[in-house]
Amino acid sequence: MKKRLLFLHILFITITLLVAQTHEPLQRLLSLPRQKSTVYELLNTIGELSGYSFIYDSKVADNERKVKLPAGTYTLRDAIYRILGNTNYTLSVVDRYILIDKKRVNSASPPTVPVQLRPDSITIINISGTVTDKINNQPISDCTLGIDGTSIGTIANADGRFTLKIPLKYKDATLHISHLGYEARQIPVAFFAENSRTIYMNQRIVPLQEVIVRMVNPRKIVQEAVESRSKNYPSEPSYLTSFYREGIEKRKDLLYLSEAVFKVFKPSYESNSEGQIKLLKMRKITNEVNKDTVILKMKAGPEASLLIDLIKNVPDFMDINDNTPFNYTKIDMVEYDSHLAHVVTFEPKAEVTEPMYRGRLYIDASNAALLRAEFEIDPRHIDKATSLFIIKRGRDVQIKPQQIYYSVAYKLWNGKYYISHLRGDLFFKMKQKRQLFYSPTHIFFESATCKIDTLEVKPFPKTERVPLSKIFAETQYTYDNAFWGDFNTILPQEKLNEAIEKISAKVEASADGD
Numbered sequence: 331m332k333k334r335l336l337f338l339h340i341l342f343i344t345i346t347l348l349v350a351q352t353h354e355p356l357q358r359l360l361s362l363p364r365q366k367s368t369v370y371e372l373l374n375t376i377g378e379l380s381g382y383s384f385i386y387d388s389k390v391a392d393n394e395r396k397v398k399l400p401a402g403t404y405t406l407r408d409a410i411y412r413i414l415g416n417t418n419y420t421l422s423v424v425d426r427y428i429l430i431d432k433k434r435v436n437s438a439s440p441p442t443v444p445v446q447l448r449p450d451s452i453t454i455i456n457i458s459g460t461v462t463d464k465i466n467n468q469p470i471s472d473c474t475l476g477i478d479g480t481s482i483g484t485i486a487n488a489d490g491r492f493t494l495k496i497p498l499k500y501k502d503a504t505l506h507i508s509h510l511g512y513e514a515r516q517i518p519v520a521f522f523a524e525n526s527r528t529i530y531m532n533q534r535i536v537p538l539q540e541v542i543v544r545m546v547n548p549r550k551i552v553q554e555a556v557e558s559r560s561k562n563y564p565s566e567p568s569y570l571t572s573f574y575r576e577g578i579e580k581r582k583d584l585l586y587l588s589e590a591v592f593k594v595f596k597p598s599y600e601s602n603s604e605g606q607i608k609l610l611k612m613r614k615i616t617n618e619v620n621k622d623t624v625i626l627k628m629k630a631g632p633e634a635s636l637l638i639d640l641i642k643n644v645p646d647f648m649d650i651n652d653n654t655p656f657n658y659t660k661i662d663m664v665e666y667d668s669h670l671a672h673v674v675t676f677e678p679k680a681e682v683t684e685p686m687y688r689g690r691l692y693i694d695a696s697n698a699a700l701l702r703a704e705f706e707i708d709p710r711h712i713d714k715a716t717s718l719f720i721i722k723r724g725r726d727v728q729i730k731p732q733q734i735y736y737s738v739a740y741k742l743w744n745g746k747y748y749i750s751h752l753r754g755d756l757f758f759k760m761k762q763k764r765q766l767f768y769s770p771t772h773i774f775f776e777s778a779t780c781k782i783d784t785l786e787v788k789p790f791p792k793t794e795r796v797p798l799s800k801i802f803a804e805t806q807y808t809y810d811n812a813f814w815g816d817f818n819t820i821l822p823q824e825k826l827n828e829a830i831e832k833i834s835a836k837v838e839a840s841a842d843g844d
Contacts, residue, residue: 355382355423356407364401369393370467372413374530380406382423385517386430387525390419393467429521455501457522458493461486461509464530473509473531474667476741478516482780483750506667507531514668548658548674551693553650558698563599563641564746569783570594571610574635576775576802580760587615588803592632592777592796595789596748599642606789607632607796612807613814633798635777638738638752640703647676647687647705655682663695666702667742670695678708685715699747700740707734716758726763732770733757743782751778 360379365372370393373384397413404412410430411417422429461473469490476483477500486492494505501519508514512531521527572594577587590612597603637643647656655678662673672695677688689705707715712731734756741750753776759768796805 355380356405356410356421356428358406359403360406360409361403362399362401362409365397365399367397367399369395369397369413372397372399373410374464376406376409376413382406382426382428383530384428384430385521385527385529387527390432390525391430424518424521427517427521431525454495455498455519456493456495457505457519459491459522459527459529461490461492461507461529461531463512464532470509470512470531473507473512475505475507477519478504478506508665508667511664513665548660548672549650549654551660551672551674551698552648552658552676552691554698555691555693555700556644556648556650559599559641562697562699562747564596564748564784565598565600566784567598567601567787568596568748569781569787570596570748570779571781571783572635572777572779574632574775574777577773579772579774580769585616586803589613590802590807592635593790594635595787596642604798605636605642607635607798608790608794609796609805609807611810611813612805613809614803614807632796632802634754634775635749635752636798638736638754639749640738641700641740641747645687647689648691655679655686661690664692666692666694669701671701682708683711685711685718699742701747702737702739704735704737706736707731709733728761728768729771730759730768731756732759741779744784748782749779752776 358380360376362376362379365375367375369391373391377384391414395415397415399409399412407421410421410428411419414430418433420431420433422431461470461475462468463470469486469488471486471488471490473486473490473492474483475486475492475494477494477496480496480500480503482494482496482500484492484494496503496519503519505517505519505522506514507517507529509531512533515529515531517527517529570593572592573589574592575587575589578585591610593608593610595606595608597605640648646654656676657679659675660672661675664671664673671692673690673692675688675690678684678686685707687705688708689703691700692702693700712734715731715734716729734754736752736754738752739750740747754774756773758771758773760771761768796802
């Protein structure tokens, strides 16, 4: 009888807890031991016990403040208040998140996401925050952030901080946050009401058993990525509206910079056509003080945004055959945008003396899609690569390449992968006749996709196409002050994906009005 009563008592408590968790999550009971720790560590503890994640501005709650928490049974709400030190907070539960905010004084209306009316009459929402490692509370740099179902996104800076401006129509959308080695997060845009938020990311630990099961030949992984193109990439043509920039730096002086909006006609991955580019907007800056020193032109330009597509133009390091001049090694498995990915490195074999590429490929472990590639000219033979990249130079100019580096990333949209971002960085040492020392010179180009269209796609008329063989710096254009007037120049040290949010709405509008 005592055992039955004990069983019924336990069952009653269990049912009570389940009901509380289902209908009133903040009333869920937690049994906690006596603890003394920081606000940050205690919130993590009760978050793990309750299954909820906390979102708040670090200015709202002092993460480093020491707290003594007596042993006892608390409701989730009471435990949070005790950790925070008072009840002057509002707690909101959405899905598996608990939003902590300071109580609003003399206002019965709930906080709303701040909106702003831009000069071009596009109403936008401002959201901002910091992405942080949940274990060590350190900022996570270069996180990818995007609005689900759209091509709007950005990348966190070196301090994990981000800002994003999105059209008001996406106020009920979800912000997707991802980074290599971390579990992706889905945060409602509505959570960013009026304040910056701190988003905590969980490290993605790959179980040993999973690693062993998936341990396959790296050559086979790369080969499968190429063979799976037809299922992972679009078989129909598409339009990609992209923001593009290219420039030249000498030492720390910016000699030349162009920014442009392209509409790219992308044929299917089965087509032999390279594609076409239509110029929508452009502006150019030339350093007048140093204009006579701009003595080289880039062999990059719009053509690179087509040729660097490794799925459309399979490079030799992805062409697996018996005579391949590369060695392949699988070095890791990582979390990439909610997917487990193989990391495969490749490099030219020791006997190769030509300037070939080395780098790493991120390939989805479930569907073999190429997610990202980073590659550079093998430093051992980079001195032989000058003529491959420079097609114009001044008289009596000596140029020595130092590093030639590229990256390309793909994004899943409507079940297929499209190019989302690409960048090239070419570093040289250069000097003219009678100069004693070489000057470091940096040539770069970068493109980010802002919008994807698949309806009524057809090639551009010949008169509207940008000649791919022409150096882009020499392109004739008309400056549109209505488009560029309220935008600062995106300088070389700024990552394009950090700045793309400043113009994504206008870029989409330009494409729609084309």
